[in-house]
Amino acid sequence: MDNPFEVLDKRLRNLEALMQEILQHLRAGAPVAEPMxxxxxxxxxxxxxxxxxxxxxxxxxxxxxxxxxxxxxxxxxxxxxxxxxxxxxxxx
The missing domain is CATH 3.90.105 (Molybdopterin biosynthesis moea protein, domain 2)
Structure with a gap:
């Protein structure tokens, strides 16, 4: 069985990577899709x-x-x- 702290650490790193990607899109001025x-x-x-x-x-x-x-x-x-x-x- 995996160490629960390792699992949490892995998930936190994934969340951090996602947040970094979102911030890059926002800083780049990527338009947010609005419903047409x-x-x-x-x-x-x-x-x-x-x-x-x-x-x-x-x-x-x-x-x-x-x-x-x-x-x-x-x-x-x-x-x-x-x-x-x-x-x-x-x-x-």
Whole structure:
């Protein structure tokens, strides 16, 4: 049977190696993958609107979305474009 301290030491070294790898990726500026397609939660995160307001916009077909069965889907790029298009020109 292995010495339990050796097993713990091995696991700690593995964790340390993993942490070093994660730190290297973070320092290199590796982008964190964000979900491109999501449900109502993604729409809330991007637009900062309530669920009720998003449902009202979907009902009026004023926000980009897709529907499959009873599930709503939103894409990050379409929502960001929708927000950008709604920008008003600044006052002079």
């Amino acid at each position: 397609i999501g449900g109502i939660e993604l729409a809330q995160e991007i637009t900062r609107l309530s669920k009720a307001r998003i449902y009202a916009l979907v009902s009026a077909r004023q926000i980009p979305h897709a529907k499959r069965g009873n599930k709503l889907y939103f894409t990050r790029n379409e929502l960001q474009t929708w927000i950008a298009v709604g920008n008003r020109t600044p006052y002079p």
